[in-house]
Amino acid sequence: MSKKKARRKVASSKKATPKKRAAAPKKDEGELVRTRQLKVRMKLKAKKPAFHRQEDWRYKRLDEAWRRPKGIDSKMRLGIGGWPQHISTGYRSPKKVRYFHPSGKEEMVVSNAEDLSKADSKRHVIRIAHTVGSRKRMKILEKAEELKLRVVNYRGAEHETEE
Numbered sequence: 488m489s490k491k492k493a494r495r496k497v498a499s500s501k502k503a504t505p506k507k508r509a510a511a512p513k514k515d516e517g518e519l520v521r522t523r524q525l526k527v528r529m530k531l532k533a534k535k536p537a538f539h540r541q542e543d544w545r546y547k548r549l550d551e552a553w554r555r556p557k558g559i560d561s562k563m564r565l566g567i568g569g570w571p572q573h574i575s576t577g578y579r580s581p582k583k584v585r586y587f588h589p590s591g592k593e594e595m596v597v598s599n600a601e602d603l604s605k606a607d608s609k610r611h612v613i614r615i616a617h618t619v620g621s622r623k624r625m626k627i628l629e630k631a632e633e634l635k636l637r638v639v640n641y642r643g644a645e646h647e648t649e650e
Contacts, residue, residue: 521584525591528580536572588612588639599623600630613638 541556541563543549553574556564563570579585588594595606598616600623606613613636615627631638 522591524581524584525587525589528584531578531580535578538574539571541571590637592637594639597627600626603627603630603634603636606634606636608635608637611636614640 538553539551540549540554541558541561543551556573558564563573566573584591586594590612592612593610594614595602595611596614596616597603597606598619603613613627613631615624615638619627628638628641
């Protein structure tokens with residue numbers, strides 16, 4: 488038997504052994520993936536330019552707020568070098584951590600104290616809806632403190648209690 492045939496025979500016998508399947512990711516691994524992707528998101532956001540309206544630096548009457556360049560000969564629309572960057576989907580953050588709070592938890596908008604019972608302190612941070620008044624806001628803050636939930640926008644209620 489030639490050397491080539493012997494090698495093929497050895498290689499084919501190796502392929503015949505069944506491969507072991509990887510175990511399903513555990514909860515801890517999922518959290519590790521999320522923290523890794525949060526770090527990726529932070530790096531991407533650091534690189535992301537501030538998107539400005541075309542020629543907002545040229546005219547005082549134009550605000551910096553983004554407007555899509557639509558002109559037929561627009562250098563910015565064509566993406567010519569030296570002109571500001573154009574918004575594109577390539578600047579998005581990873582899908583698993585998109586819309587998360589910088590702490591790495593999901594934001595949950597709450598409009599009354601009963602909504603807090605649905606929240607988990609390990610997974611959620613609380614944002615009080617902007618339509619909530621001061622009386623209801625105080626009730627939400629008290630209940631959140633009992634359940635040990637972090638409230639992101641608590642400053643408004645704190646300011647009202649000082650007066």
